Amino acid sequence: MKNYELQDIPQPNLIENIFPYSLPPLIKFEGKIQETIDGKTVEFDPNEVKTRDIHITDTTFRDGQQARPPYKKEQMVKLYEMLSRLGGPNGVIRQSEFFLYTKNDRETIDACRNLNLKFPEITGWIRANKGDFRLVKEMGLKETGMLTSSSDYHIFHKQNQTRKQAMDQYVEVVEAALEAGIRPRCHLEDITRADLPGFVFPFVQRLERLTEKQPDNMKVKIRLCDTMGFGLSYPNAAEPRSIPKLIWRLRNECGVTPDRLEWHGHNDFHKVHINGASAWIYGLNALNGTLFGFGERCGNPPLEGAIIEYIALKGSLSGINLPVITEMVEYYEKEIGTHLASNYPFVGKDFNTTRAGIHAGGLRKFEQIYNIFDTTTLLNRPPRVSITDKSGTDGVALWVNDFLGLKGEERLSVMKVAKIQRWVMDQYEVGGRMSSITDEELEEQVKINLPEYYKQHHRN
Amino acid sequence: MTRQEIAERVTKVTARELRRNIAEIRESDQFAMELGADSLKSIELVAAFEEEFNLNLVEEEALKVQSVGGAIDFFDKIINKK
Numbered sequence: 431m432k433n434y435e436l437q438d439i440p441q442p443n444l445i446e447n448i449f450p451y452s453l454p455p456l457i458k459f460e461g462k463i464q465e466t467i468d469g470k471t472v473e474f475d476p477n478e479v480k481t482r483d484i485h486i487t488d489t490t491f492r493d494g495q496q497a498r499p500p501y502k503k504e505q506m507v508k509l510y511e512m513l514s515r516l517g518g519p520n521g522v523i524r525q526s527e528f529f530l531y532t533k534n535d536r537e538t539i540d541a542c543r544n545l546n547l548k549f550p551e552i553t554g555w556i557r558a559n560k561g562d563f564r565l566v567k568e569m570g571l572k573e574t575g576m577l578t579s580s581s582d583y584h585i586f587h588k589q590n591q592t593r594k595q596a597m598d599q600y601v602e603v604v605e606a607a608l609e610a611g612i613r614p615r616c617h618l619e620d621i622t623r624a625d626l627p628g629f630v631f632p633f634v635q636r637l638e639r640l641t642e643k644q645p646d647n648m649k650v651k652i653r654l655c656d657t658m659g660f661g662l663s664y665p666n667a668a669e670p671r672s673i674p675k676l677i678w679r680l681r682n683e684c685g686v687t688p689d690r691l692e693w694h695g696h697n698d699f700h701k702v703h704i705n706g707a708s709a710w711i712y713g714l715n716a717l718n719g720t721l722f723g724f725g726e727r728c729g730n731p732p733l734e735g736a737i738i739e740y741i742a743l744k745g746s747l748s749g750i751n752l753p754v755i756t757e758m759v760e761y762y763e764k765e766i767g768t769h770l771a772s773n774y775p776f777v778g779k780d781f782n783t784t785r786a787g788i789h790a791g792g793l794r795k796f797e798q799i800y801n802i803f804d805t806t807t808l809l810n811r812p813p814r815v816s817i818t819d820k821s822g823t824d825g826v827a828l829w830v831n832d833f834l835g836l837k838g839e840e841r842l843s844v845m846k847v848a849k850i851q852r853w854v855m856d857q858y859e860v861g862g863r864m865s866s867i868t869d870e871e872l873e874e875q876v877k878i879n880l881p882e883y884y885k886q887h888h889r890n
Numbered sequence: 891m892t893r894q895e896i897a898e899r900v901t902k903v904t905a906r907e908l909r910r911n912i913a914e915i916r917e918s919d920q921f922a923m924e925l926g927a928d929s930l931k932s933i934e935l936v937a938a939f940e941e942e943f944n945l946n947l948v949e950e951e952a953l954k955v956q957s958v959g960g961a962i963d964f965f966d967k968i969i970n971k972k
Contacts, residue, residue, distance in 0.1 A: 823933050843949035845937035851930055 444798070454803045457742045463712075465674045466666050472678055476711045479743050482688060484710045486736045487718045488513055488526035489694070491538075492555045492575075493730050494720030495529070498768070503534055505766055507541045509721065512758050513733075514547040518749030521549035522740055523733070524716070527575055530554045530565040539569060553615070558603045566612055573613040575653060576603055580630050581620035593629050601636060604650060608641065615651040617694070622660040626670050626679070634684040651690045652680065653718065656705065659698030659728065663708030673705060674712045681713055692716035697728035706731035707739045721758060722770055722777065734758075734776050753810045776809065783814040785866075787822020790815045794828050817867040819858035823851040829872055830880070834887045842883070850875045891969050897962045903942050904958060907935045917959035925958075943969065 449455050459476040466472075490513070491506055501509070510526060517523025528542075529535040539552055554574035556562035566574040578600040579585060585596045600616065607614040616637060624630050634652060641649045654676060662671045669675050673693075680686045693709035693716070695702045706717045723732035734755045741747055759777040762768045772779040782805050784790055792799035793813055801813040812832065815825045823844040830850065831841045844851075853875055857863040877884045897917070905912040908925045921927040927935060936952045939945075943965055955964050 823930060843947070843952075844933050845940055845947065845949065845952070848930070848934045848937045852934065855930060 449798075451798055451804050452807070453745070453747070454738050454742045454808075456745050457739075463665065463674075465672075465678065467675055467678060472682075474674065474678070474712055478713070479711050480745070482713075482715060484715050484717070484740065484743070485522055485524040486517065486733060486740065487524055487692060487716045488550055488720065488733060489555075489718050489730060490526070490720045490724065490733070492527045492529055493694075493726055494724040497726050497729070498724055500534075501766070503538045503541060506538045507545070508761065508765075509758070510542045510550075511545055511547070512754050512761070513721075514545075514549055515751050516737065516754040516758070517549055518747075518751055519548070520749040522737070522748055522750050523550045525553050525573070526550040527553045527555045530556065530562075530569060536565075536569060539571075555617075558600050560603060560606055563603055563606050563610075566607070567610050571612065573615055573651075574607065575615040575617050576600070576607070577619060578616040578633070579619035580633065581624035582629075583623060584620050585629070597629070597633050597636065600633070601640065604637060604640060608644065608648065611648075613648050613651065615653055615692070617653040617655050619655045620657040621654050621676065622656045622671050622673075623658065624670055626676070630670075631679065631684055634680060634686060638685050649687075649690055651692060651716075652686055653692040653694050653716075654680075654709070654714070655694045656696055659696040659701060659705075661695060661701065661705045663701070663705050663712075673708055677709065677712045677714055688713055688715045692718055693731075694718040695731050696726065697723060697730070702729065702731050703735045703739070706736060707743075710739075710743065722762070722774070732775075738776060752808045756810045780814075780816065782811060783816045784825070785816045785818055785821055787820055787825050790821055790825035790828050794824050794831075817854055817872060819855060819863075821854075823848060826851045826854060826872075830876060833869075833873065833876060834880075834883050836883075842880075846880070849879045853879075893962065893966050896965050896969065899942055900939070900958060900961045900965065903938050904935065904961075907931070907938050915958060917957070917962065919958045920956055921958070921961075922956070939965065 448458060463474040463476055464471050465474065490509065491501065495501060513523050513526060528539050542552060552571065554566045554569065554571045556566060556574055556576050558576045558578050579589065579596070585591050585593055589596060604614045604616065618630060621630060637650045660671050661673050663673050665674065677691065680691060681688065691714035693706050693714055695705045702723065706719065710717055717731060717736050719731035719733035719736045720729070721733050723729035737750055737752070737755070741750060755777060759770060762770070770778050773781065775781055782801055784793060784800055789800045793801065793815065797813060806812040814832065815821055815828045817825055817829055826847045827842060827844045830847050836842060850872070854867055857867065901912060901915050904910065904925065905915055908927055908931065910925060919925050921932055921935065932953065936947065939961065940947055945968065955961050
């Protein structure tokens with residue numbers, strides 16, 4: 431047994447090399463990850479992610495829109511513009527895919543293109559048939575995704591085809607794309623439930639042979655679609671659910687380079703974000719996501735979560751404009767009329783709001799105790815406290831000081847807000863209240879009990 | 891202000907805030923244990939002392955005071971700058 435001695439130090443060790451506060455907490459690795467494939471140990475170097483060109487691709491307007499009422503054209507154009515600002519000049523949000531089927535879809539693409547933004551690049555999405563391919567050509571897109579379902583659930587039971595018929599049909603459309611100078615991106619639907627050696631790998635190898643003489647910017651891309659969220663990031667999980675094994679085989683046995691591999695997840699088993707992040711770490715470059723995780727059934731990888739993960743993995747903002755996330759959620763609420771769960775990470779109304787008095791006390795003393803990172807600077811969202819019978823006088827003091835904008839020595843003590851706290855407690859103990867105290871009610875109490883401060887606040 | 895005057899005012903405020911008979915209050919009484927002040931009542935009591943003596947107290951120091959005698963000494967020290 432190793433003996434650990436207490437290190438009674440005069441100053442706290444805040445482990446700031448991992449928790450810098452000025453950035454989301456950093457993700458650091460201390461060694462290689464091992465996986466058993468065909469009885470042999472293979473290694474992944476997670477630190478490779480720091481130098482690899484990992485990025486995010488967006489499907490807010492495709493998969494994200496399949497699960498909700500359609501966006502209006504002007505809403506999509508505004509969101510596209512915000513995606514561009516969020517991802518920054520380095521193209522951390524590299525591409526965004528659009529439907530091409532309706533007049534509105536096509537007009538939206540034109541309007542987005544008219545903004546002349548470098549990122550995200552607009553790509554299309556079609557079913558794998560030649561008729562649909564005409565739409566891509568007409569829109570003059572350089573790349574399109576195409577549905578190439580890969581499990582027998584889809585091939586046999588949805589498409590009523592044999593594996594050979596399905597593969598031949600997919601390849602025919604890929605060939606048509608190449609012929610027209612459009613880069614094909616094959617969406618291998620349901621890959622985590624597919625017969626990998628019996629269909630997926632032969633199909634990918636055929637695609638590789640087909641494009642081996644093409645220039646790099648025309649080689650086929652492979653999107654790994656975890657359509658039902660069955661993928662597992664756990665080391666040594668069995669195929670076909672294993673994400674590490676899938677990526678390793680595609681890279682090492684099929685010859686697909688990381689820049690041509692993309693992960694597209696679903697959240698049916700609460701694994702959507704970690705699966706996407708793991709796919710980055712296990713060796714592919716593109717993580718496909720949607721704003722706030724909107725998507726079919728339980729949703730897709732939340733794009734804003736991927737952005738935070740990107741910063742944590744890379745250790746810098748890399749040109750990302752994080753406060754745009756807050757702008758986006760305000761736009762969804764005010765202009766689109768979509769409200770997110772209040773406890774939704776990074777953007778929900780209460781994501782950095784505490785209700786517990788003991789947490790409020792901690793926040794008052796040293797914000798970092800109960801705030802995940804500097805959300806004020808990075809997201810324009812200062813930590814807040816919601817007042818209930820559990821938030822204590824510390825909570826009221828925190829709320830009042832934030833409301834009055836008092837800093838440092840100016841901040842009012844718990845004694846100065848004791849009358850407000852008494853009023854709060856009476857709401858519950860005398861009045862039997864069951865809901866939180868609203869900001870408006872608290873403002874009224876400040877007006878009554880701290881009139882001089884209230885007047886000063888309004889003068890400012 | 892003499893210690894005696896401070897003691898009278900501390901006792902008066904304590905009796906009023908904690909709803910006790912002034913004659914029952916002893917310097918040795920602990921606000922929480924003997925006089926029944928919960929955490930909010932303790933803060934209200936300190937707020938009442940602030941008003942009584944027209945002071946703005948440092949929260950961390952003021953809330954450390956546990957007893958009537960401790961409060962008398964605390965204000966004696968502040969007011970008479972000992």
